[in-house]
Amino acid sequence: MMDSELLPPENLGGPRIDTTNCAREPIHIPGSIQPHGALLVLTAAELRIVQVSANVEHFLGHAPEQVLGRSLADLAAASEVEALARFLAGETLEKNAQYVFCLNFGERRVYDATAHRADALVIVELEEQDAAASSAGFYHSIKNALSELEGAEGVAALLSSAARQVRHLTGFDRVMIYRFAEDDSGEVVAEAQREDLHSFLGHRFPESDIPRQARALYVKNLLRLTADVDAPPSPLVPLLNPVTGAPLNLGGAVLRSTSPMHLQYLRNMEVASSLSVSIVQDGRLWGLISCHHTRAKIVPQAVRAACEFLGRVLALQISAKRAAETFRL
Numbered sequence: 446m447m448d449s450e451l452l453p454p455e456n457l458g459g460p461r462i463d464t465t466n467c468a469r470e471p472i473h474i475p476g477s478i479q480p481h482g483a484l485l486v487l488t489a490a491e492l493r494i495v496q497v498s499a500n501v502e503h504f505l506g507h508a509p510e511q512v513l514g515r516s517l518a519d520l521a522a523a524s525e526v527e528a529l530a531r532f533l534a535g536e537t538l539e540k541n542a543q544y545v546f547c548l549n550f551g552e553r554r555v556y557d558a559t560a561h562r563a564d565a566l567v568i569v570e571l572e573e574q575d576a577a578a579s580s581a582g583f584y585h586s587i588k589n590a591l592s593e594l595e596g597a598e599g600v601a602a603l604l605s606s607a608a609r610q611v612r613h614l615t616g617f618d619r620v621m622i623y624r625f626a627e628d629d630s631g632e633v634v635a636e637a638q639r640e641d642l643h644s645f646l647g648h649r650f651p652e653s654d655i656p657r658q659a660r661a662l663y664v665k666n667l668l669r670l671t672a673d674v675d676a677p678p679s680p681l682v683p684l685l686n687p688v689t690g691a692p693l694n695l696g697g698a699v700l701r702s703t704s705p706m707h708l709q710y711l712r713n714m715e716v717a718s719s720l721s722v723s724i725v726q727d728g729r730l731w732g733l734i735s736c737h738h739t740r741a742k743i744v745p746q747a748v749r750a751a752c753e754f755l756g757r758v759l760a761l762q763i764s765a766k767r768a769a770e771t772f773r774l
C-alpha cells in the first residue's frame with residue numbers, strides 16, 4: 446500500500462489513527478454524523494430510505510427500524526418530496542450540487558434540509574430551522590460585507606476586511622485567513638478576534654496540520670462545520686450502505702463527523718467549535734477562512750451559505766487585487 450493510500454476506517458477493522466498515520470485517515474467515511482442534525486439515505490429512483498443516522502427518532506419520532514425501507518413520501522409533505530424528485534431528475538452526478546429546501550414531517554417537525562447525490566444514492570440532512578438567519582437584516586449584512594470587500598485597497602486590506610466581515614456575520618470568537626505556502630504549510634495572514642484572546646497573526650503551521658486528504662476534500666466541498674468537539678457522534682444504521690455494501694461517502698455531507706485527530710487538535714487549542722471555508726483559485730486550495738468559538742456553536746444553513754458565498758467572492762477579489770497591485774492598474 447502506497448504511503449498516500451487511505452487506510453480502512455477503524456470501525457471496519459482499520460488500524461488506530463495516530464500522529465504517525467493520520468495523513469491516511471479516511472475522513473470521508475467516518476460512519477457517523479454530528480448529532481445536531483439527522484441524516485437519511487435514499488435510493489435516487491424511489492426515494493426509499495435505506496440508511497439513517499441512529500438519532501433519527503429525535504427528529505422524526507420513529508426509531509431507525511421503523512423508518513428503514515419506507516418511502517420519504519410516506520413520512521414528509523408530498524409537495525416537498527415532489528420538489529426534491531424534480532431537482533434530482535434535473536441534476537447530473539458530476540455536479541457537486543446541493544439542494545437546499547424545507548421538509549415537513551408533521552406535528553411541528555419542520556426542518557432545513559440539504560440534499561446531494563453520493564454514488565447512486567441521495568443523502569438528505571435535516572437541521573433545526575433558525576428564523577433569525579432568514580431575516581431581511583441578515584441579507585442586508587451580506588450586501589454590506591460584499592461592498593466592504595470590493596472597496597478594500599490591496600490584498601492585505603481585503604483579507605483583514607474578510608476576517609472582520611465573517612466574524613460580524615457569524616459571531617465566532619475568532620476568524621482567521623489562513624494562506625497555504627508552496628510546501629502546503631500555512632500562515633495566519635489576517636485575523637479578527639475577541640479582544641481578550643491572544644493573536645495567531647503571523648503564526649506559521651506545518652503541512653501536517655491540514656493533511657493531504659483533507660486539503661483534497663476541501664477543494665471539492667468548500668465548507669465544514671464542527672459544531673461541538675465534545676458531542677458524541679450519531680452512527681449510521683446500518684453501518685454499511687445496503688445498496689452499495691460499502692461505507693457511505695460523507696465527503697459532501699454538511700453533518701459529516703470530524704476526524705477525531707482534528708477534534709483533539711481543537712480541544713488542545715481550547716476551541717469548542719470550528720468552521721472553515723475554502724478559498725479556491727484555479728482548482729487549488731489558496732487558503733481557508735478558519736473560524737473558532739470557545740463554546741459549542743451551531744451555524745444555520747443560511748449563514749453557512751453566506752459564508753461559502755463570501756469565500757468564493759474573496760477568492761475572486763484576491764486575484765483582482767493581486768493583478769491590480771502587480772500592474773498598478
Ligand SMILES: C=CC1=C(C)/C(=C/C2=[NH+]C(=C\c3[nH]c(/C=C4\NC(=O)[C@@H](C)\C4=C/C)c(C)c3CCC(=O)O)/C(CCC(=O)O)=C2C)NC1=O
Binds near residue numbers: 650703721722
Ligand atoms: C490557527 C491555525 C490553525 C490550523 C493550522 C488549523 C488546522 C486545521 N486542521 C484542519 C483539519 C484536519 N486536521 C487533521 C489532522 C491533523 N491535524 C494535526 O495537527 C495533526 C495532529 C493531524 C493528524 C496527525 C485532519 C484529519 C483534518 C480534517 C478534519 C475533517 O475535516 O474531518 C482544519 C479544517 C477543519 C476546521 O475547519 O477545523 C484546519 C483549519 N486550524 C487552525 O485554526
